[in-house]
Amino acid sequence: MGVALRDIIAPYKHPAESQDLTGVASVDAFNALYQFLSIIRQPDGTPLMDKEGRITSHLSGIFFRTTNFLQQGIQPVWIFDGKPPELKARTIGERRAVREEAQEKWDQAKREGDTAGAFRYAMASSKLDDEVLSSARNLLDLLGIPVINAPSEGEADASNMVRTGVARYVASQDYDTLLFGAPLLVRNLTVSGKRRSHGRMVNVLPETVVLDDVLTGLNLTREELIDVAILVGTDFNEGAVGVGAKTALKKIKAGEFKEVVALKLPDIDPEPIRNFFLNPPVSGNYPIEWKKPDHDRIISFLCGDYGFSEDRINPVLEKISGRGKQRTLDSWF
Template sequence: MGVDFGDMVERQEISLKDLFGKAIAIDAYNAIYQFLSIIRQPDGTPLMNSRGEITSHLSGLLYRNTNLIEGGLKPIFVFDGEPSKLKTRTIQERNEVRIAAERLWAEAKKAGSAEAIKFAQASSKIDTQIVDGAKTLLRHMGIPCIQAPSEGEAQAAFMAINGDAYAVGSQDYDAILVGAPILIRNLAITGRRKLPGKNVYIDVNPENVELDSILSTLEITREQLVDIAILIGTDYDPGVKGVGPKTALKLIKKHGAIEGALAELGADIENFDAIRDVFLHPDVASDYEVKWREPDENEVESFLCGRHDFSEDRVRKALERLVDASDRRQRTLDQWF
């Protein structure tokens, strides 16, 4: 799930209050995947309706977004489009991992093993039905949905650069590589969470990561940060074996760019120029519209309760909170005019 250089970057723990009034362009696939992974029964079985359709993501989108909007945030969900052909290897590998996880989950569940939940989470996948359901619910809730031509995080970063969003919401640091000025992590999982495979709970808070701060602290350019990521390994390349963040940083600072680093290592990364270009000049759309609307209570209730068997009482309580929060937001906007 993106490049792993978390140890290299400074992450500032914040609260939702720090994001009051801010529009956050959320990587939709990233958030949905988290909901699909986390919202499960003890044996790993996801929430489902009477027809066997998975609804874990719908539960996460309803309740988490209600919390965010109550906190004064203005979420925008940005959905992936067609992935780059350079990502084919990674997609194939992930599919193989999921297939293996499904088999291990079935075996663990049959044996009553506590590891069932771990394998179940690894088997999570997003399909067209899940994406369509997510978009339908979000629109009924009055939350903008933006369709990216390619990577959602790149489109979200473009919107933040343009000033249409304060930050990108995602767990993946790739958002920084594609130019997001600010990355907010843990938005979808903020709160008290149980550690996987352990009877231990921790408090998870949002984290603020700033591109300029990273570049200033490491004394590098964004182009060099991208080269570091390519050496470590990204969704588009496996990187160089044995090269981690510290070594990659040292090599790029020594040589200035990936070409010299590869020469010293005696290594080769296929299509590194094209990979670099994907990060520095991603495929994005400029003809998007960001507009929040009032929640349609009847449509939300019909969709969740009528079609997906959600509890009417719980959905109505969530809707009361959502509508109240949306009204407060509108009253705040009206004060400016």
């Protein structure tokens, strides 16, 4: 998912301090859900499930991460994707094929007792179906978290919210948000903490990327950064063979974009892609309001419907419900 710009963005990533994270965060919902489904799994890659076999990894991620946000003074707004653009049809097909292949390899790894391989392939097999999306929306509603339904790409609306001053930053793993013009991107917000990476546990911390710093540091306009991405490959086009981010940057600085496209991407018309990043369809209407979590209905939903333990859920709800000496939601919102 996303565009492979890490090699040229890396110098402009900075550790996020606690004060960098407070305020309204526009959360790329699909990105976060994929992260939860990929990471929150048993050692052999099996996701968390209830007794009926329904996946609950995403519900665990939403509940514990969102309540953690609230305690930190972060006001999340979840932005869900709408209808994907026609430009994305190829990518959607390729991702489906990758998931299906990963599912087959996961099954084989489990049969062979290859735990490390099973977990790796399981992560790649994650998918968002109607049950996952519906239950995610239900839980967010019960938690009092506002949800925005984007007309197309959620990243575009998440970025627009920051550009128009509705939100402070976009929370996503993908650099695409910079192409959509997000002034401030916070990565690792939904996956911070200890997680498995390449067979070992690592500590992942939130980091910030400021678009103006990237453009100034690379001496590019936003349009030129988009052209770099087009050469590397985006969700809307395949990249030029043998061209990574650093090579693409050199080509753009040398004024050789058209030549590379003509030689290596002859079937690609870059103009619709560039225009989609610059002028994507967005809602532009963001009536956001945070409400207090509905304690009883959350218990009924998570514990009654999906088999979560009340001993785990209740103490967390008490921390954000104003009981005891904890801050209340009113003090945040």
